[in-house]
Amino acid sequence: MKDLGRLLTGAAIGLPAPFLLALFAVSAPTSLLGGLGIVLFCAAAWLLRRLADTQRARASVPSPYQPLQQGVLRRARALITDPATWRDLAWLPSQFALGLSSLALAVGLWLAALECLTAPLLGALLPTETGFDPAVLELTGRSTALTWLLVPVGAVVAVAAYRVPKHLVRAQARLANALLGPTSAARLSARVDRLTATRTAAVDASAAELRRIERDLHDGAQVRLVAVRMNIGMAENMIDADPSTAKALMAEAKESAGTALTELRDLVRGIHPPVLADRGLPGAVRALALSSAVPVDLDLRVERRLSAPVESAAYFALAESLANAIRHSGATAIRITVLDGVDALVMTVHDNGHGGADPALGTGLRGIQRRLSAFDGTLRITSLPGGPTTLAMELPCAS
Amino acid sequence: MRVLIAEDQPLLRDGLTRMLTAYGFEVVAAVADGPSLTPALLEHRPDVAVVDVRLPPTFTDEGLRAAIAARHACPALPVLILSQYVEQLYARELLSDRAGSVGYLLKDRIGDVGQFIDAVRQVASGATVMDPEVVAQLLHRRSSLSVLTPRERDVLRLMAEGRSNAAIAELMTITEKSVSNHINALFAKLGLQPSTSDHRRVLAVLAYLNQ
Numbered sequence: 001m002k003d004l005g006r007l008l009t010g011a012a013i014g015l016p017a018p019f020l021l022a023l024f025a026v027s028a029p030t031s032l033l034g035g036l037g038i039v040l041f042c043a044a045a046w047l048l049r050r051l052a053d054t055q056r057a058r059a060s061v062p063s064p065y066q067p068l069q070q071g072v073l074r075r076a077r078a079l080i081t082d083p084a085t086w087r088d089l090a091w092l093p094s095q096f097a098l099g100l101s102s103l104a105l106a107v108g109l110w111l112a113a114l115e116c117l118t119a120p121l122l123g124a125l126l127p128t129e130t131g132f133d134p135a136v137l138e139l140t141g142r143s144t145a146l147t148w149l150l151v152p153v154g155a156v157v158a159v160a161a162y163r164v165p166k167h168l169v170r171a172q173a174r175l176a177n178a179l180l181g182p183t184s185a186a187r188l189s190a191r192v193d194r195l196t197a198t199r200t201a202a203v204d205a206s207a208a209e210l211r212r213i214e215r216d217l218h219d220g221a222q223v224r225l226v227a228v229r230m231n232i233g234m235a236e237n238m239i240d241a242d243p244s245t246a247k248a249l250m251a252e253a254k255e256s257a258g259t260a261l262t263e264l265r266d267l268v269r270g271i272h273p274p275v276l277a278d279r280g281l282p283g284a285v286r287a288l289a290l291s292s293a294v295p296v297d298l299d300l301r302v303e304r305r306l307s308a309p310v311e312s313a314a315y316f317a318l319a320e321s322l323a324n325a326i327r328h329s330g331a332t333a334i335r336i337t338v339l340d341g342v343d344a345l346v347m348t349v350h351d352n353g354h355g356g357a358d359p360a361l362g363t364g365l366r367g368i369q370r371r372l373s374a375f376d377g378t379l380r381i382t383s384l385p386g387g388p389t390t391l392a393m394e395l396p397c398a399s
Numbered sequence: 400m401r402v403l404i405a406e407d408q409p410l411l412r413d414g415l416t417r418m419l420t421a422y423g424f425e426v427v428a429a430v431a432d433g434p435s436l437t438p439a440l441l442e443h444r445p446d447v448a449v450v451d452v453r454l455p456p457t458f459t460d461e462g463l464r465a466a467i468a469a470r471h472a473c474p475a476l477p478v479l480i481l482s483q484y485v486e487q488l489y490a491r492e493l494l495s496d497r498a499g500s501v502g503y504l505l506k507d508r509i510g511d512v513g514q515f516i517d518a519v520r521q522v523a524s525g526a527t528v529m530d531p532e533v534v535a536q537l538l539h540r541r542s543s544l545s546v547l548t549p550r551e552r553d554v555l556r557l558m559a560e561g562r563s564n565a566a567i568a569e570l571m572t573i574t575e576k577s578v579s580n581h582i583n584a585l586f587a588k589l590g591l592q593p594s595t596s597d598h599r600r601v602l603a604v605l606a607y608l609n610q
Binding site for chain 2: 254257258261262265268269274275277278279283286287290291292293
């Protein structure tokens, strides 16, 4: 029944075709009359786009249109030169024909099945010929035995009526896919645009990261080591003359060296956590959960070692999500799942906090998005005010 | 006291050997990679082993794995693990056999020679020694510790690091009597079984913190 409903919608979408086609046909000669046709054409194209978008939404086909510019003339020109407009135009009559015939076929099959199955009953109810007899009774010449034969035929037709609409719906979706989707050239060019943007973001992010590391080393460990050398040098000079001062200087040097070590350790953790190198993603996520102030429930299904960059991106995305949840959501329970989907790593971080997470509000979520997009990954945020919040991340990891 | 050292950096290996020898230890072996560590441990059966977590060939955590494997074959073989960073996950793995005679310290602590040597001796004598940073991380995430007074928290922290009552009393400049009072109070508050043996006490505290 669902398929029949779909076919009905499909036919309805095809219905305005004659009107729109007439509009297009009229627009061609009238464009010679002071541009009136162009207005007509644009209006028709606009209507056609709405119609095609309806079908796209049903068949989940991405939109192929080039962006429209400002200004009436430019807009008209973009409409006329966009190949998608002409492909829409080719789709329209096809959808009209396919939509109506599909619906007719599906309804016809069901009616035929119904008539065949009830043929003996109809025969009994209508023993004599009337002016409006069902067609099936004519088929068998009202012989009772032959009428019974129609019952199995009806069953077969019923099976067909049950099966066929599904294929018809699929055919319409395929038609939409072929004519309404972006062409492969358009798809490629859109992908190139996206890759250029994410690559720029990734390069910027890694340059900023390197600058931060350089600054941390320069202002931290390097300075401490200089101080250590200085202290030891001074102690060396005065160890005979003033042993107690020398001792104090040595103690100071030891202190500075210890601080330098701590700073280096924190820095290393930020670059590439050692536990990630040791144990891979599951171990590192387990370590994250252990150090979390909020209880974290884990479901980790990753058996293999992923490539180091993917592992690192996944780890930092999860770490950042967890930190966000702890810091901002007020959650009392967090759940992390990581699933190795062979082609992509599917990760979710779910918390029972108060929700309202919005990438526009903080840099945390945008950072996660940037990290993932460098690998063509995606972040989907579900966070209604009042909670709960779910971050669903996908990271392609085909090896 | 016989000690085995596993450390791949020659600078540190020689330094450790020199330091331990100076404090009266006998270094029976100094290995430089993971695969030779477990056999060496089982062959020499040292009184204590000082092991770097990260060793060749993979430079990940084979020191830890080798130590755990050796303790599997020879229970309660005293091992002190050294690392550039501490990870609760590893602390938990080390403690999981509950046999004591383990230590887990940051490499930085070698700098405090007196304390480091003390830790090596404690591990050799069957105690459990955890790095203050591990303990700090554990304390940080246990919200139920708010029932303790600041004093009791200090005592708990020092106890988890493997200190005896006498050492705690000295560090906090209070009497041993009041240390044991604090300990009884906090064990009661946390629902732990009172215990006198040092390493059992540490294990009880760590188990509580690790829940």
